[in-house]
Amino acid sequence: MTALKNAVKGQGKIYNEPRPLYMDFQATTPMDPRVLDAMLPYQVNYYGNPHSRTHAYGWESESAMETARKQQVADLIGADPREIIFTSGATESNNMAIKGVARFYQAKKRHVITTQTEHKCVLDSCRVLESEGFSITYLPVQTNGLLDLELLEASIRPDTSLLSVMTINNEIGVRQPIEEIGQICRSKGVFFHTDAAQAVGKIPLNVTDCKIDLMSISGHKIYGPKGVGALYVRRRPRVRMEPIQNGGGQERGLRSGTVPTPLAVGLGAACSIAQHEMEYDHNRVSMLANRLVQKIMAGLPDVIMNGDPVRRYPGCVNLSFAYVEGESLLMALKDVALSSGSACTSASLEPSYVLRAIGADEDLAHSSIRFGIGRFTTEEEVDYTAEKCIHQVSRLREMSPLWEMVQEGIDLKSIKWTQH
Amino acid sequence: MAASARAQVISLYRSMLSASKKFPSYNYRTYALRRVRDAFRANRNIEDPKTVARLMTEGQQTLALIQRQVTIGKMFESQKIVVEG
Numbered sequence: 001m002t003a004l005k006n007a008v009k010g011q012g013k014i015y016n017e018p019r020p021l022y023m024d025f026q027a028t029t030p031m032d033p034r035v036l037d038a039m040l041p042y043q044v045n046y047y048g049n050p051h052s053r054t055h056a057y058g059w060e061s062e063s064a065m066e067t068a069r070k071q072q073v074a075d076l077i078g079a080d081p082r083e084i085i086f087t088s089g090a091t092e093s094n095n096m097a098i099k100g101v102a103r104f105y106q107a108k109k110r111h112v113i114t115t116q117t118e119h120k121c122v123l124d125s126c127r128v129l130e131s132e133g134f135s136i137t138y139l140p141v142q143t144n145g146l147l148d149l150e151l152l153e154a155s156i157r158p159d160t161s162l163l164s165v166m167t168i169n170n171e172i173g174v175r176q177p178i179e180e181i182g183q184i185c186r187s188k189g190v191f192f193h194t195d196a197a198q199a200v201g202k203i204p205l206n207v208t209d210c211k212i213d214l215m216s217i218s219g220h221k222i223y224g225p226k227g228v229g230a231l232y233v234r235r236r237p238r239v240r241m242e243p244i245q246n247g248g249g250q251e252r253g254l255r256s257g258t259v260p261t262p263l264a265v266g267l268g269a270a271c272s273i274a275q276h277e278m279e280y281d282h283n284r285v286s287m288l289a290n291r292l293v294q295k296i297m298a299g300l301p302d303v304i305m306n307g308d309p310v311r312r313y314p315g316c317v318n319l320s321f322a323y324v325e326g327e328s329l330l331m332a333l334k335d336v337a338l339s340s341g342s343a344c345t346s347a348s349l350e351p352s353y354v355l356r357a358i359g360a361d362e363d364l365a366h367s368s369i370r371f372g373i374g375r376f377t378t379e380e381e382v383d384y385t386a387e388k389c390i391h392q393v394s395r396l397r398e399m400s401p402l403w404e405m406v407q408e409g410i411d412l413k414s415i416k417w418t419q420h
Numbered sequence: 421m422a423a424s425a426r427a428q429v430i431s432l433y434r435s436m437l438s439a440s441k442k443f444p445s446y447n448y449r450t451y452a453l454r455r456v457r458d459a460f461r462a463n464r465n466i467e468d469p470k471t472v473a474r475l476m477t478e479g480q481q482t483l484a485l486i487q488r489q490v491t492i493g494k495m496f497e498s499q500k501i502v503v504e505g
Contacts, residue, residue, distance in 0.1 A: 016499075017499060018499055018500050018501055018502045018504070019498065019499050019500070019501045019502070020501065020502060021501045021502055021503055022447070022501075030447065033448055033452075033485070033486075033489035034485060036489065036492070037485050037488060037489055280455075280458070335502045336502075375451065376447035376448070376450070376451045377447075378446075378447070378450050378503075380503045381503055384502070384503050
Protein backbone atom coordinates (compact mmCIF):
# COMPACT_ATOMS: atom_id res chain seq x y z
CA MET A 1 0.00 0.00 0.00
CA THR A 2 2.99 2.36 0.50
CA ALA A 3 3.81 2.04 -3.21
CA LEU A 4 0.24 3.01 -3.93
CA LYS A 5 0.47 5.97 -1.55
CA ASN A 6 3.48 7.25 -3.47
CA ALA A 7 1.55 6.87 -6.70
CA VAL A 8 -1.31 9.07 -5.46
CA LYS A 9 -1.64 12.11 -7.65
CA GLY A 10 -1.46 15.21 -5.51
CA GLN A 11 -1.82 17.51 -8.49
CA GLY A 12 0.05 20.22 -6.61
CA LYS A 13 -3.06 21.58 -4.91
CA ILE A 14 -3.08 23.26 -1.52
CA TYR A 15 -4.63 20.57 0.60
CA ASN A 16 -5.84 22.88 3.35
CA GLU A 17 -8.14 24.90 1.14
CA PRO A 18 -11.59 23.27 1.10
CA ARG A 19 -13.38 22.97 -2.20
CA PRO A 20 -16.70 24.70 -2.83
CA LEU A 21 -19.79 22.55 -2.79
CA TYR A 22 -21.32 21.86 -6.18
CA MET A 23 -24.75 23.31 -6.96
CA ASP A 24 -24.49 23.74 -10.74
CA PHE A 25 -26.00 20.49 -12.01
CA GLN A 26 -27.35 22.12 -15.19
CA ALA A 27 -23.85 23.07 -16.34
CA THR A 28 -22.58 19.55 -15.92
CA THR A 29 -22.89 16.61 -13.54
CA PRO A 30 -20.32 14.45 -11.79
CA MET A 31 -20.06 10.95 -13.24
CA ASP A 32 -21.93 8.32 -11.31
CA PRO A 33 -19.38 5.78 -9.96
CA ARG A 34 -21.40 3.05 -11.67
CA VAL A 35 -20.81 4.77 -15.02
CA LEU A 36 -17.06 5.03 -14.50
CA ASP A 37 -17.01 1.39 -13.47
CA ALA A 38 -18.72 0.39 -16.73
CA MET A 39 -16.35 2.50 -18.85
CA LEU A 40 -12.97 1.56 -17.41
CA PRO A 41 -12.58 -1.91 -18.96
CA TYR A 42 -12.98 -0.25 -22.37
CA GLN A 43 -10.29 2.27 -21.54
CA VAL A 44 -7.84 -0.35 -20.31
CA ASN A 45 -8.15 -3.70 -22.07
CA TYR A 46 -11.11 -3.78 -24.46
CA TYR A 47 -9.81 -1.00 -26.66
CA GLY A 48 -10.81 -2.32 -30.07
CA ASN A 49 -12.42 -0.20 -32.76
CA PRO A 50 -16.11 -1.19 -32.85
CA HIS A 51 -16.09 -0.99 -36.65
CA SER A 52 -13.27 -3.55 -37.05
CA ARG A 53 -15.04 -6.59 -38.42
CA THR A 54 -12.21 -9.09 -38.48
CA HIS A 55 -11.15 -9.77 -34.91
CA ALA A 56 -12.31 -10.23 -31.35
CA TYR A 57 -11.18 -6.76 -30.28
CA GLY A 58 -13.60 -5.26 -32.79
CA TRP A 59 -16.40 -7.69 -31.99
CA GLU A 60 -16.33 -7.16 -28.24
CA SER A 61 -16.18 -3.40 -28.70
CA GLU A 62 -19.06 -3.45 -31.15
CA SER A 63 -21.10 -5.64 -28.83
CA ALA A 64 -20.64 -3.16 -25.98
CA MET A 65 -21.59 -0.25 -28.23
CA GLU A 66 -24.73 -2.02 -29.45
CA THR A 67 -25.77 -2.94 -25.91
CA ALA A 68 -25.46 0.71 -24.97
CA ARG A 69 -27.49 1.69 -28.01
CA LYS A 70 -30.26 -0.83 -27.60
CA GLN A 71 -30.79 -1.78 -23.99
CA GLN A 72 -29.88 1.51 -22.56
CA VAL A 73 -30.32 4.64 -24.64
CA ALA A 74 -33.16 3.38 -26.87
CA ASP A 75 -34.97 1.76 -23.99
CA LEU A 76 -34.96 4.93 -21.92
CA ILE A 77 -36.84 6.94 -24.54
CA GLY A 78 -38.93 4.16 -26.09
CA ALA A 79 -37.06 4.12 -29.39
CA ASP A 80 -35.78 1.44 -31.72
CA PRO A 81 -31.98 0.99 -31.50
CA ARG A 82 -31.65 1.71 -35.22
CA GLU A 83 -32.96 5.18 -34.47
CA ILE A 84 -30.09 6.13 -32.12
CA ILE A 85 -26.98 7.83 -33.52
CA PHE A 86 -24.02 8.41 -31.20
CA THR A 87 -22.56 11.91 -31.43
CA SER A 88 -20.08 14.03 -29.51
CA GLY A 89 -22.79 15.69 -27.48
CA ALA A 90 -26.08 17.55 -27.62
CA THR A 91 -24.50 20.51 -29.46
CA GLU A 92 -23.51 18.24 -32.33
CA SER A 93 -26.91 16.51 -32.23
CA ASN A 94 -28.68 19.88 -32.41
CA ASN A 95 -26.51 21.00 -35.31
CA MET A 96 -27.15 17.74 -37.17
CA ALA A 97 -30.88 17.81 -36.59
CA ILE A 98 -31.48 21.43 -37.52
CA LYS A 99 -29.09 21.89 -40.40
CA GLY A 100 -29.38 18.33 -41.66
CA VAL A 101 -33.16 18.19 -41.84
CA ALA A 102 -33.60 21.74 -43.11
CA ARG A 103 -31.04 21.26 -45.89
CA PHE A 104 -32.46 17.91 -46.99
CA TYR A 105 -35.95 19.31 -47.56
CA GLN A 106 -34.85 22.72 -48.82
CA ALA A 107 -36.11 22.24 -52.36
CA LYS A 108 -39.72 22.58 -51.23
CA LYS A 109 -39.51 23.75 -47.62
CA ARG A 110 -37.50 26.73 -46.46
CA HIS A 111 -39.04 27.70 -43.13
CA VAL A 112 -37.93 26.61 -39.66
CA ILE A 113 -39.55 27.52 -36.33
CA THR A 114 -37.80 27.67 -32.98
CA THR A 115 -38.13 29.62 -29.74
CA GLN A 116 -36.28 32.56 -28.23
CA THR A 117 -35.22 30.55 -25.19
CA GLU A 118 -33.38 27.75 -27.01
CA HIS A 119 -29.78 26.85 -26.30
CA LYS A 120 -27.16 28.85 -28.18
CA CYS A 121 -26.29 25.97 -30.50
CA VAL A 122 -29.86 25.83 -31.77
CA LEU A 123 -30.10 29.59 -32.22
CA ASP A 124 -26.73 29.72 -33.93
CA SER A 125 -27.59 26.85 -36.29
CA CYS A 126 -30.75 28.72 -37.24
CA ARG A 127 -28.71 31.85 -37.85
CA VAL A 128 -26.48 29.89 -40.22
CA LEU A 129 -29.57 28.62 -42.03
CA GLU A 130 -30.79 32.20 -42.34
CA SER A 131 -27.56 33.10 -44.12
CA GLU A 132 -28.28 30.20 -46.50
CA GLY A 133 -31.61 31.74 -47.43
CA PHE A 134 -33.98 30.00 -45.01
CA SER A 135 -36.57 31.98 -43.14
CA ILE A 136 -36.68 31.35 -39.38
CA THR A 137 -39.39 32.21 -36.90
CA TYR A 138 -38.19 32.70 -33.32
CA LEU A 139 -41.31 32.23 -31.20
CA PRO A 140 -41.60 34.39 -28.10
CA VAL A 141 -42.45 32.83 -24.74
CA GLN A 142 -44.88 34.05 -22.10
CA THR A 143 -43.72 35.49 -18.80
CA ASN A 144 -43.83 32.05 -17.24
CA GLY A 145 -41.44 30.74 -19.88
CA LEU A 146 -43.99 28.55 -21.65
CA LEU A 147 -44.91 28.75 -25.33
CA ASP A 148 -48.31 29.92 -26.50
CA LEU A 149 -49.59 26.89 -28.39
CA GLU A 150 -52.03 28.89 -30.51
CA LEU A 151 -49.25 31.18 -31.64
CA LEU A 152 -47.13 28.15 -32.43
CA GLU A 153 -49.86 26.59 -34.55
CA ALA A 154 -50.48 29.87 -36.33
CA SER A 155 -46.77 30.19 -37.16
CA ILE A 156 -46.66 26.93 -39.09
CA ARG A 157 -46.67 27.54 -42.85
CA PRO A 158 -47.03 25.09 -45.74
CA ASP A 159 -43.29 25.42 -46.31
CA THR A 160 -42.24 24.68 -42.71
CA SER A 161 -39.95 21.69 -42.49
CA LEU A 162 -38.92 21.66 -38.82
CA LEU A 163 -39.91 22.91 -35.38
CA SER A 164 -37.33 22.87 -32.60
CA VAL A 165 -38.35 23.34 -28.94
CA MET A 166 -36.31 22.27 -25.93
CA THR A 167 -38.07 20.03 -23.42
CA ILE A 168 -36.63 21.51 -20.22
CA ASN A 169 -34.88 24.86 -20.27
CA ASN A 170 -31.37 24.80 -18.83
CA GLU A 171 -31.58 28.28 -17.27
CA ILE A 172 -35.01 28.48 -15.68
CA GLY A 173 -36.04 24.82 -15.61
CA VAL A 174 -39.35 25.37 -17.39
CA ARG A 175 -40.90 22.33 -19.01
CA GLN A 176 -42.64 22.90 -22.35
CA PRO A 177 -45.87 21.01 -23.23
CA ILE A 178 -44.08 18.52 -25.45
CA GLU A 179 -47.04 16.15 -25.96
CA GLU A 180 -49.27 18.95 -27.27
CA ILE A 181 -46.52 20.38 -29.47
CA GLY A 182 -45.83 16.93 -30.93
CA GLN A 183 -49.53 16.53 -31.67
CA ILE A 184 -49.66 19.88 -33.48
CA CYS A 185 -46.57 19.10 -35.54
CA ARG A 186 -47.76 15.64 -36.52
CA SER A 187 -51.13 16.99 -37.62
CA LYS A 188 -49.46 19.63 -39.79
CA GLY A 189 -46.75 17.43 -41.28
CA VAL A 190 -43.86 19.28 -39.64
CA PHE A 191 -40.90 17.45 -38.10
CA PHE A 192 -40.58 17.99 -34.36
CA HIS A 193 -37.10 18.24 -32.88
CA THR A 194 -36.54 18.62 -29.17
CA ASP A 195 -33.32 19.33 -27.32
CA ALA A 196 -33.92 17.00 -24.39
CA ALA A 197 -30.43 17.30 -22.87
CA GLN A 198 -31.77 18.43 -19.48
CA ALA A 199 -34.82 16.16 -19.59
CA VAL A 200 -33.64 12.68 -20.63
CA GLY A 201 -33.35 10.38 -17.66
CA LYS A 202 -34.93 12.91 -15.31
CA ILE A 203 -38.54 12.84 -16.43
CA PRO A 204 -40.28 10.03 -18.33
CA LEU A 205 -39.99 10.72 -22.04
CA ASN A 206 -41.42 8.54 -24.76
CA VAL A 207 -40.81 9.48 -28.38
CA THR A 208 -43.97 7.74 -29.56
CA ASP A 209 -46.30 9.25 -26.95
CA CYS A 210 -44.95 12.73 -27.57
CA LYS A 211 -44.71 12.29 -31.35
CA ILE A 212 -41.08 13.39 -31.35
CA ASP A 213 -39.17 12.98 -34.61
CA LEU A 214 -35.70 14.07 -33.48
CA MET A 215 -34.26 14.28 -29.98
CA SER A 216 -30.87 15.43 -28.72
CA ILE A 217 -29.33 13.66 -25.74
CA SER A 218 -26.31 14.76 -23.73
CA GLY A 219 -24.11 12.41 -21.71
CA HIS A 220 -22.71 14.80 -19.18
CA LYS A 221 -26.10 16.12 -18.01
CA ILE A 222 -27.17 12.69 -16.75
CA TYR A 223 -24.11 11.67 -14.75
CA GLY A 224 -22.38 10.25 -17.80
CA PRO A 225 -19.08 11.20 -19.45
CA LYS A 226 -18.41 14.44 -21.26
CA GLY A 227 -17.85 14.29 -25.01
CA VAL A 228 -20.69 11.97 -25.91
CA GLY A 229 -24.34 12.35 -26.73
CA ALA A 230 -26.91 10.90 -29.06
CA LEU A 231 -29.45 11.94 -31.62
CA TYR A 232 -32.72 10.07 -31.96
CA VAL A 233 -33.90 10.08 -35.59
CA ARG A 234 -37.33 8.59 -36.26
CA ARG A 235 -37.62 5.86 -38.88
CA ARG A 236 -41.40 5.59 -39.13
CA PRO A 237 -42.41 8.01 -40.57
CA ARG A 238 -38.95 8.42 -42.03
CA VAL A 239 -36.96 11.55 -41.22
CA ARG A 240 -34.26 12.22 -43.79
CA MET A 241 -31.23 14.39 -43.10
CA GLU A 242 -28.12 15.55 -44.86
CA PRO A 243 -25.14 14.43 -42.79
CA ILE A 244 -22.84 17.13 -41.50
CA GLN A 245 -19.90 14.87 -40.86
CA ASN A 246 -18.94 12.73 -43.86
CA GLY A 247 -16.57 9.79 -44.02
CA GLY A 248 -16.70 6.03 -43.66
CA GLY A 249 -20.48 5.81 -43.34
CA GLN A 250 -20.68 4.85 -39.65
CA GLU A 251 -23.94 5.46 -37.73
CA ARG A 252 -26.11 4.90 -40.83
CA GLY A 253 -24.05 7.39 -42.82
CA LEU A 254 -25.45 10.19 -40.70
CA ARG A 255 -22.39 10.63 -38.51
CA SER A 256 -19.16 9.16 -39.80
CA GLY A 257 -16.27 8.60 -37.45
CA THR A 258 -15.23 5.90 -35.02
CA VAL A 259 -17.77 5.62 -32.25
CA PRO A 260 -15.84 6.07 -28.98
CA THR A 261 -16.77 2.79 -27.30
CA PRO A 262 -15.88 3.78 -23.71
CA LEU A 263 -17.96 6.95 -24.02
CA ALA A 264 -20.86 5.12 -25.68
CA VAL A 265 -20.73 2.51 -22.91
CA GLY A 266 -20.70 5.35 -20.38
CA LEU A 267 -23.74 7.00 -21.98
CA GLY A 268 -25.52 3.66 -22.02
CA ALA A 269 -24.73 3.02 -18.36
CA ALA A 270 -25.87 6.53 -17.44
CA CYS A 271 -29.19 6.04 -19.28
CA SER A 272 -29.77 2.63 -17.75
CA ILE A 273 -29.07 3.95 -14.23
CA ALA A 274 -31.30 6.97 -14.89
CA GLN A 275 -34.18 4.74 -15.91
CA HIS A 276 -33.80 2.68 -12.77
CA GLU A 277 -33.38 5.67 -10.43
CA MET A 278 -35.78 8.13 -12.06
CA GLU A 279 -38.52 8.02 -9.46
CA TYR A 280 -36.16 7.98 -6.49
CA ASP A 281 -34.09 10.87 -7.87
CA HIS A 282 -37.13 12.92 -8.82
CA ASN A 283 -38.68 12.62 -5.36
CA ARG A 284 -35.44 13.52 -3.68
CA VAL A 285 -34.59 16.45 -5.98
CA SER A 286 -38.13 17.84 -5.55
CA MET A 287 -37.82 17.60 -1.78
CA LEU A 288 -34.44 19.33 -1.74
CA ALA A 289 -35.54 22.05 -4.16
CA ASN A 290 -38.59 22.84 -2.02
CA ARG A 291 -36.37 22.93 1.04
CA LEU A 292 -33.99 25.39 -0.62
CA VAL A 293 -36.69 27.69 -1.96
CA GLN A 294 -38.71 27.67 1.30
CA LYS A 295 -35.64 28.50 3.38
CA ILE A 296 -34.51 31.32 1.12
CA MET A 297 -37.95 32.85 0.72
CA ALA A 298 -38.57 32.63 4.47
CA GLY A 299 -35.27 34.36 5.21
CA LEU A 300 -35.37 37.10 2.57
CA PRO A 301 -37.97 39.46 1.13
CA ASP A 302 -38.13 40.41 -2.56
CA VAL A 303 -37.00 37.09 -4.06
CA ILE A 304 -38.62 36.09 -7.35
CA MET A 305 -38.56 32.66 -8.97
CA ASN A 306 -38.14 32.87 -12.72
CA GLY A 307 -40.25 30.52 -14.78
CA ASP A 308 -43.52 28.71 -14.19
CA PRO A 309 -43.68 27.40 -10.59
CA VAL A 310 -45.52 24.20 -11.56
CA ARG A 311 -44.55 23.18 -15.09
CA ARG A 312 -40.88 22.86 -14.40
CA TYR A 313 -38.12 20.47 -13.51
CA PRO A 314 -37.60 20.95 -9.75
CA GLY A 315 -33.82 20.59 -9.84
CA CYS A 316 -33.27 23.85 -11.73
CA VAL A 317 -34.15 26.83 -9.55
CA ASN A 318 -33.56 30.32 -10.92
CA LEU A 319 -34.08 33.08 -8.37
CA SER A 320 -33.77 36.84 -8.74
CA PHE A 321 -32.74 38.78 -5.63
CA ALA A 322 -33.96 42.35 -6.03
CA TYR A 323 -31.54 45.19 -5.30
CA VAL A 324 -28.51 42.88 -5.38
CA GLU A 325 -26.20 42.41 -8.35
CA GLY A 326 -25.86 38.81 -9.54
CA GLU A 327 -22.11 38.76 -10.12
CA SER A 328 -21.32 40.26 -6.73
CA LEU A 329 -23.61 37.71 -5.06
CA LEU A 330 -21.82 34.89 -6.89
CA MET A 331 -18.48 36.22 -5.68
CA ALA A 332 -19.81 36.53 -2.14
CA LEU A 333 -21.02 32.92 -2.34
CA LYS A 334 -17.58 31.64 -3.23
CA ASP A 335 -18.03 28.49 -1.14
CA VAL A 336 -20.83 27.32 -3.41
CA ALA A 337 -20.39 26.55 -7.11
CA LEU A 338 -23.28 28.38 -8.76
CA SER A 339 -23.98 30.26 -11.92
CA SER A 340 -26.12 33.18 -12.99
CA GLY A 341 -27.52 31.80 -16.20
CA SER A 342 -26.00 29.33 -18.61
CA ALA A 343 -22.34 28.28 -18.66
CA CYS A 344 -21.94 29.10 -22.33
CA THR A 345 -22.91 32.70 -21.75
CA SER A 346 -21.14 33.16 -18.44
CA ALA A 347 -18.16 34.95 -20.01
CA SER A 348 -20.28 37.85 -21.21
CA LEU A 349 -21.63 40.43 -18.81
CA GLU A 350 -24.94 40.72 -20.60
CA PRO A 351 -27.93 39.40 -18.73
CA SER A 352 -29.24 36.13 -20.02
CA TYR A 353 -31.35 36.21 -23.20
CA VAL A 354 -33.67 33.64 -21.64
CA LEU A 355 -34.55 36.00 -18.80
CA ARG A 356 -34.99 38.78 -21.28
CA ALA A 357 -37.35 36.56 -23.30
CA ILE A 358 -39.57 35.91 -20.29
CA GLY A 359 -39.85 39.63 -19.81
CA ALA A 360 -37.84 39.92 -16.62
CA ASP A 361 -36.98 43.51 -15.70
CA GLU A 362 -33.46 44.49 -16.71
CA ASP A 363 -32.33 44.92 -13.10
CA LEU A 364 -33.89 41.63 -12.00
CA ALA A 365 -32.24 39.85 -14.91
CA HIS A 366 -28.89 41.07 -13.59
CA SER A 367 -29.72 39.74 -10.11
CA SER A 368 -30.50 36.17 -10.96
CA ILE A 369 -28.77 33.04 -9.71
CA ARG A 370 -29.36 29.49 -10.90
CA PHE A 371 -29.28 26.76 -8.24
CA GLY A 372 -28.82 23.26 -9.61
CA ILE A 373 -29.77 20.25 -7.50
CA GLY A 374 -28.97 16.68 -8.52
CA ARG A 375 -28.63 13.07 -7.55
CA PHE A 376 -25.71 13.63 -5.21
CA THR A 377 -26.91 16.78 -3.43
CA THR A 378 -27.34 16.46 0.33
CA GLU A 379 -29.58 18.23 2.84
CA GLU A 380 -26.47 19.73 4.45
CA GLU A 381 -25.43 21.28 1.14
CA VAL A 382 -28.90 22.75 0.60
CA ASP A 383 -29.04 24.16 4.14
CA TYR A 384 -25.52 25.61 3.85
CA THR A 385 -26.36 27.23 0.51
CA ALA A 386 -29.63 28.70 1.81
CA GLU A 387 -27.98 30.13 4.93
CA LYS A 388 -25.04 31.60 3.05
CA CYS A 389 -27.38 33.07 0.45
CA ILE A 390 -29.60 34.72 3.06
CA HIS A 391 -26.58 36.08 4.90
CA GLN A 392 -24.81 37.46 1.82
CA VAL A 393 -27.92 38.94 0.21
CA SER A 394 -28.78 40.72 3.48
CA ARG A 395 -25.21 42.01 3.74
CA LEU A 396 -25.17 43.27 0.16
CA ARG A 397 -28.56 44.88 0.58
CA GLU A 398 -27.35 46.70 3.73
CA MET A 399 -24.64 48.26 1.58
CA SER A 400 -26.98 49.21 -1.23
CA PRO A 401 -28.30 52.77 -1.47
CA LEU A 402 -31.17 51.50 -3.65
CA TRP A 403 -32.27 49.19 -0.84
CA GLU A 404 -32.14 52.12 1.59
CA MET A 405 -34.42 54.11 -0.69
CA VAL A 406 -36.84 51.20 -1.01
CA GLN A 407 -36.97 50.86 2.80
CA GLU A 408 -37.90 54.54 2.98
CA GLY A 409 -40.80 53.88 0.65
CA ILE A 410 -39.41 55.51 -2.49
CA ASP A 411 -40.60 53.98 -5.73
CA LEU A 412 -37.41 53.37 -7.69
CA LYS A 413 -39.15 53.67 -11.02
CA SER A 414 -40.13 57.24 -10.21
CA ILE A 415 -36.55 58.40 -9.74
CA LYS A 416 -35.17 60.78 -12.32
CA TRP A 417 -31.50 59.96 -12.56
CA THR A 418 -29.42 63.01 -13.46
CA GLN A 419 -26.49 62.98 -15.83
CA HIS A 420 -23.12 63.97 -14.42
CA MET B 421 -24.14 -24.63 8.68
CA ALA B 422 -25.22 -22.05 6.12
CA ALA B 423 -26.36 -18.78 7.57
CA SER B 424 -30.07 -18.18 7.26
CA ALA B 425 -31.24 -16.00 4.41
CA ARG B 426 -32.00 -13.15 6.80
CA ALA B 427 -28.54 -13.27 8.34
CA GLN B 428 -26.97 -13.24 4.88
CA VAL B 429 -28.95 -10.18 3.87
CA ILE B 430 -27.97 -8.37 7.06
CA SER B 431 -24.34 -9.32 6.53
CA LEU B 432 -24.42 -7.99 2.95
CA TYR B 433 -26.09 -4.78 4.14
CA ARG B 434 -23.39 -4.22 6.77
CA SER B 435 -20.61 -4.92 4.26
CA MET B 436 -22.08 -2.50 1.75
CA LEU B 437 -22.43 0.25 4.34
CA SER B 438 -18.91 -0.21 5.65
CA ALA B 439 -17.52 -0.19 2.09
CA SER B 440 -19.52 2.94 1.26
CA LYS B 441 -18.13 4.79 4.28
CA LYS B 442 -14.70 4.62 2.68
CA PHE B 443 -15.48 6.79 -0.36
CA PRO B 444 -13.14 9.79 -0.12
CA SER B 445 -15.62 11.97 -2.04
CA TYR B 446 -18.29 13.51 0.24
CA ASN B 447 -20.99 13.37 -2.44
CA TYR B 448 -20.31 9.76 -3.48
CA ARG B 449 -20.01 8.64 0.13
CA THR B 450 -23.27 10.21 1.27
CA TYR B 451 -25.08 8.97 -1.86
CA ALA B 452 -23.86 5.38 -1.47
CA LEU B 453 -24.79 5.22 2.22
CA ARG B 454 -28.21 6.72 1.57
CA ARG B 455 -28.97 4.65 -1.53
CA VAL B 456 -27.93 1.34 0.02
CA ARG B 457 -30.01 2.03 3.12
CA ASP B 458 -33.07 3.08 1.08
CA ALA B 459 -32.77 0.12 -1.31
CA PHE B 460 -32.64 -2.43 1.51
CA ARG B 461 -35.47 -0.65 3.28
CA ALA B 462 -37.65 -0.67 0.13
CA ASN B 463 -37.09 -4.40 -0.36
CA ARG B 464 -37.46 -5.44 3.26
CA ASN B 465 -40.78 -7.26 2.75
CA ILE B 466 -39.84 -9.40 -0.24
CA GLU B 467 -40.56 -13.07 0.46
CA ASP B 468 -40.12 -14.92 -2.86
CA PRO B 469 -36.76 -16.76 -2.56
CA LYS B 470 -35.93 -16.33 -6.27
CA THR B 471 -36.30 -12.56 -6.04
CA VAL B 472 -34.29 -12.49 -2.84
CA ALA B 473 -31.52 -14.51 -4.50
CA ARG B 474 -31.49 -12.21 -7.51
CA LEU B 475 -31.35 -9.09 -5.33
CA MET B 476 -28.57 -10.63 -3.25
CA THR B 477 -26.51 -11.28 -6.38
CA GLU B 478 -27.06 -7.72 -7.54
CA GLY B 479 -26.04 -6.57 -4.07
CA GLN B 480 -22.81 -8.58 -4.20
CA GLN B 481 -21.99 -7.06 -7.59
CA THR B 482 -22.70 -3.58 -6.28
CA LEU B 483 -20.52 -4.25 -3.24
CA ALA B 484 -17.62 -5.15 -5.55
CA LEU B 485 -18.30 -2.01 -7.58
CA ILE B 486 -18.24 0.16 -4.46
CA GLN B 487 -14.93 -1.40 -3.38
CA ARG B 488 -13.38 -0.75 -6.81
CA GLN B 489 -14.59 2.82 -6.97
CA VAL B 490 -13.45 3.55 -3.41
CA THR B 491 -9.94 2.41 -4.39
CA ILE B 492 -9.97 4.63 -7.47
CA GLY B 493 -11.23 7.54 -5.39
CA LYS B 494 -8.33 7.09 -2.98
CA MET B 495 -5.84 7.10 -5.82
CA PHE B 496 -7.04 10.46 -7.09
CA GLU B 497 -7.99 12.09 -3.85
CA SER B 498 -8.75 15.78 -3.65
CA GLN B 499 -9.45 18.26 -0.85
CA LYS B 500 -12.59 18.04 1.30
CA ILE B 501 -15.50 20.30 0.44
CA VAL B 502 -16.71 23.09 2.73
CA VAL B 503 -19.60 21.22 4.37
CA GLU B 504 -17.38 18.40 5.59
CA GLY B 505 -16.16 20.49 8.52
